[in-house]
Amino acid sequence: MICLILAMAAGIVLGFLARKDRRLSHVGKAISVTIYAMLFFLGVKIGADRDLLSNLSTLGLQALVLAVAGVTGSVLAAFVLYRLMFRKDSGVQ
Amino acid sequence: MKGTLAVVAVFIAGCIAGWSGVIDLSSLGETGKDLPMYILYLLIFLVGVSMGCNPDLKRIFRSANPRLLLLPLAVIAGTLAFSALACLVLPKWSVTGCLAVGSGMGYYSLSSVLISQYMEPSLGVRLAAELGTIALLTNIFREMFTLLAAPLLNRFFGPFAVIASAGVTAIDVCLPVILRNSGNNILPAALISGIVTDFSVPFLVPFFCSLG
Known part of the structure; x- marks a missing residue:
């Protein structure tokens, strides 16, 4: 490390x-x-x-769960931030 | 998209090589086993070099609205919070494992190789490789979803939503769809969010891996 x-x-x-x-x-x-x-x-x-290879679809399902979680969390946080701090600005610049 | 295909192609080529026995790391002795580790050192060194010599960084932070720095922080916090929640339905993995995958922020290639190496001491070769593969798929899904859902994200969750969903890829792959859907004046926000999340990956992923 x-x-x-x-x-x-x-x-x-x-x-x-x-x-x-x-x-x-x-x-x-x-x-x-x-x-x-x-x-x-x-x-x-x-x-x-070989075992791992046959479980690739299980890995895909777990990845889907984590992808949905990551997208949902970041989008909600960005949405709240925009409503609180940026919506009054005419431009985001 | 071309980059994503290349990444998947290289990964599949590796799978085939390992499956067919063309390449057997354990038969190469100690050097063979440690080879990925040496490449990791080189990779981390190069990531450092690219950070040290980046001329855009100072310019962007000086020119833009400093409040925009809150956007990448929100993206990182939101991703990590919900990745930790996802661990509730993924009993196989610890909270830190889920956080390590989430902190890839869409940087699928780097996060997957970092996780498969850094998690090896605590999880063992096999589970570390498994979690690395999950990180690869998770972060590829994130990019694909952003590209497909950009119009809906922008309409229902405001102009920051596409940038947030894109994570690291806000500065490259997803930038065109961000500009198309949220307008050209969103560019500074996209660049700042993309660059800050990009720099967070080589710190956050090893950090969560080191927590076990």
């Missing part, structure tokens, strides 16, 4: 120091590539587990 915090802190410092460097515009692509690599390995772990 502490190593991961250090890795992120090192990245933030380095990114800030080198923020003028043009090459940093590719960092988004590099993030995508590492995410793809990790997603592939997540897939490998799941694919290697």
Whole structure:
């Protein structure tokens, strides 16, 4: 855990120091590539587990519950915030 | 949408590789087992770099109405509160597990890989991979729902609703539907909400995972 915090802190410092460097515009692509690599390995772990693979629809159902919960909660909170603080403004800007 | 398809394709390719036995992580010895961990270090480092060198951040916060910062806070609080409630109907998972999935905020690729790694010590390889997959699907569903329901959300819950539902994707995938449905003057709100929630993911997901 502490190593991961250090890795992120090192990245933030380095990114800030080198923020003028043009090459940093590719960092988004590099993030995508590492995410793809990790997603592939997540897939490998799941694919290697036959029981888990046959339960994929159960996982989908649980994901649906959590997705509905997340959307409902955030939309209600944003709705309340808008009614309380922003509706009187003519523009939201 | 193209990005989502790519993510799903890579994930399925991994499943097939694991299922067919083409790639067997345990046969690679210690290095093979730790490989995803090393990639995670690289990923976290790169996320840090992208935060450190982001020039838009200061400009956006200076130019816009500071009250707009309340929007991402409301989005995060609302998502987490209801994700915790969802745990009542998902007895298999702890509150912190549900909160970890919810705090993905629509960033399905990052949240799923973070959860599958960070949850490994407390849940074991198998359950961690299971929860990671749930996070992947949950946050993909969130994006799809936002894209499909944007007009209804805007009509019944006001112009912030589409941004809230989009979460992280308010700055990329869902931005066009937000602008189309809520008008172009909603742009600063969408950018601030998208960027702040985006930055919260690499902090909140590991935080809830570390609580077990």
